[in-house]
Amino acid sequence: MVRVQPSGQGTDAPCRWITSLGRIAALTSDRDLRMTLAVVHSRALDGLAAPEVTVEVHLANGLPAFTLVGLADTEVKEARERVRAALQNSGLAFPHNKRITVNLAPADLPKESGRFDLPIALGIVAAQGGLDLQRLARFEFAGELSLAGDLRPVRGALAMALALQTQANPARALVLPAANAEEAALVAGIEVHGARHLLELVQALRPDDPDDPTLREPLPRALPPGPGVPSALPDLRDVKGQAGAKRALEIAAIGGHSLLILCQYDLTRRGLRSRSPPRSRTCGRRSTNQSLFAPTHRKPPTFIRKAAV
Numbered sequence: 069m070v071r072v073q074p075s076g077q078g079t080d081a082p083c084r085w086i087t088s089l090g091r092i093a094a095l096t097s098d099r100d101l102r103m104t105l106a107v108v109h110s111r112a113l114d115g116l117a118a119p120e121v122t123v124e125v126h127l128a129n130g131l132p133a134f135t136l137v138g139l140a141d142t143e144v145k146e147a148r149e150r151v152r153a154a155l156q157n158s159g160l161a162f163p164h165n166k167r168i169t170v171n172l173a174p175a176d177l178p179k180e181s182g183r184f185d186l187p188i189a190l191g192i193v194a195a196q197g198g199l200d201l202q203r204l205a206r207f208e209f210a211g212e213l214s215l216a217g218d219l220r221p222v223r224g225a226l227a228m229a230l231a232l233q234t235q236a237n238p239a240r241a242l243v244l245p246a247a248n249a250e251e252a253a254l255v256a257g258i259e260v261h262g263a264r265h266l267l268e269l270v271q272a273l274r275p276d277d278p279d280d281p282t283l284r285e286p287l288p289r290a291l292p293p294g295p296g297v298p299s300a301l302p303d304l305r306d307v308k309g310q311a312g313a314k315r316a317l318e319i320a321a322i323g324g325h326s327l328l329i330l331c332q333y334d335l336t337r338r339g340l341r342s343r344s345p346p347r348s349r350t351c352g353r354r355s356t357n358q359s360l361f362a363p364t365h366r367k368p369p370t371f372i373r374k375a376a377v
Contacts, residue, residue: 104128106194106201108187109208109240111231112179113224118231120208122173123184125191130167136188138172141180150182150213151189158217158266160193168192182212183222186243189213189266190273200275207261208232209269211245217266221247229255243269249290261287302343313340 108123134148155162170188172179187209193199210228212220225248232242233255241259244252249262263269272287304314317340320327 104195106191106199106204108191108194108204110184110187110210111208111224111228112177113181113183113227114177116227118224118228119177120231121177121179121184123187123191124171124173125188125195126169126171127163127166127192127195128169132165132167134168134170136170136172138170138175139178140172140184141178143181144172144179144184147182147185147188147213150185150215151192153215154185154189154213154217154266155192157215158270160198160266160270161196163192163196181222182220183210183224185213186211186219186266186269190269193270194273197275198270199273203273206240207243208240209243211243211248211263213266219245219263219265221245225249225252226255228252229258229260232258243287244290246290250293253290253292260290262290263287302339304343307339307343310340317343 104127106125108125110121110123111118112121136145136148152162170191172184190199190204190209194201194204210222212222214220222245225244229242229252232240241261242252243261243263246262246264249260253260268285269287271285274284304317307314316327319325
């Protein structure tokens with residue numbers, strides 16, 4: 069309430085009081101907003117592209133509810149139950165008495181799969197003051213949560229890493245489940261971290277507490293997989309040249325087709341034959357994934373010559 073002084077006294081006092089009250093209200097609202105709003109960066113998957121998605125989590129008073137908006141598919145909407153169970157089973161607080169609103173921006177971009185489970189869970193923890201918002205803004209997160217809080221792999225890890233690499237200054241690092249981190253680490257020029265459980269990220273991103281002497285555990289950086297052990301089996305890469313024959317072998321192996329190669333050089337024929345897909349059985353019957361090789365000591369039949377022309 070503002071007290072109005074009688075006439076004859078200073079008329080500037082009510083204005084000063086109103087200004088002071090406005091500043092106090094603004095400071096209070098800013099402090100409350102910082103405590104109840106958290107922003108987490110992530111990425112969607114659109115074909116081979118990985119556009120950036122901002123996950124905004126807001127906690128408000130009112131009837132308890134968990135609303136998720138932003139053109140989310142069914143898999144994304146089901147994240148509400150996974151996130152709630154993961155937080156509770158991990159020993160983290162879930163705001164049952166709050167109205168939770170999660171916005172996936174931009175609103176006109178379709179979102180699918182469970183890749184937003186991890187950003188939503190971290191946003192809820194951060195909105196309650198459990199994470200350092202400045203440290204949180206340095207990363208991009210993607211990962212599906214189990215009901216126990218474990219991180220499960222998602223599709224498009226390489227696409228997200230490539231999209232982050234194309235930015236002018238990739239100031240943010242990428243945090244993925246450990247099963248995806250090695251694949252994303254193959255992209256040069258970006259920083260990739262892997263995690264296996266939600267608590268690992270909460271421990272690494274928690275705010276400084278002078279009363280808690282426990283040291284913060286940094287996120288381990290993912291490294292690309294080393295060179296594989298060379299296989300003892302014949303490899304198609306050992307065949308020099310013969311691009312058409314190797315292409316035919318690849319198509320036959322992928323589509324399960326029969327293959328007939330007519331070659332006048334016995335060494336080439338045997339080299340290709342040893343690297344052809346072996347015979348197998350599928351659904352209780354012999355599949356057509358076979359390679360038929362025959363030397364050409366004589367001219368091929370007429371219909372083959374006409375087809376070649």
